[in-house]
Amino acid sequence: MVKKFLRWPFILSLVIVLALVGVWCYSYYLREIKVEPMELIVKALDTTNRATSYRFHVEASLITGGNKIDLSSLDGERGYDGSLYLKGQMTGQPVEIYQVEDTTYFRDPTSKRWMVTPGNNPLEQEKYMAEINPLSILKITRVDDLKFLGRQKKVPGRPYLLTCRPQVNNQFFNSYWQDPYYQLWVERGSNYIRKVSLEAAHRQHPQDKLTMTVDFYDFNKRINIKTPQ
Secondary structure: OHHHHHHHHHHHHHHHHHHHHHHHHHHHHHHHHOOOHHHHHHHHHHHHHOOOOEEEEEEEEEEEOOEEEEEEEEEEEEOOOOOEEEEEEEOOEEEEEEEEOOEEEEEOOOOOOEEEEOOOOOOHHHOOOOOOOHHHHHOEEEEEEEEEEEEOOOOOOOOEEEEEEEEEOOHHHHHHEEEEEEEEEEOOOOOOEEEEEEEEEEOOOOOOEEEEEEEEEOOOOOOOOOOOO
């Protein structure tokens, strides 16, 4: 009787360990193996496009004649109230812009003085440019050739990686570019798209390629953009 009694703690511990292992294995299966690519990209696009504020970094270049031409390298912020701040390089020129309510502030690269344009928004006509509004390249209405490439273990946060050939609801983009190919890094848990890399061919000169990478961070933070002094 004593020996049988002594076995029960061991058996109970073994059962608990096996149950915990089973829970971990099932959780691993859900995280690593049972990922539905279409479900993931729909959640990721919806979650990211609903963000009310964010910070970002954009790199864009043109590949033509075997040469790479840098188009833009910008850091930016989108405030919860729709305000915008951009700083960096566009077509080789320094750029610094504030858009607060209906007033735009451009820093003149030569004099370093601020040029103020009140009463309208000259950036409105370019609101679909990725440099002005990076989320505009994520207005995706359809995806083809969708692939799930698993977790990226060498990337911080080990995000999921998806690739696809999407249809983009972006008139400015579609006027110049076609056949885009996307890579999207999706943060596990939150479903935010933390990085987008795309390549597209020029409509009139398909041999020329646009390449662009956008990194997103600080989603839904309280970003207050104030006018420059």
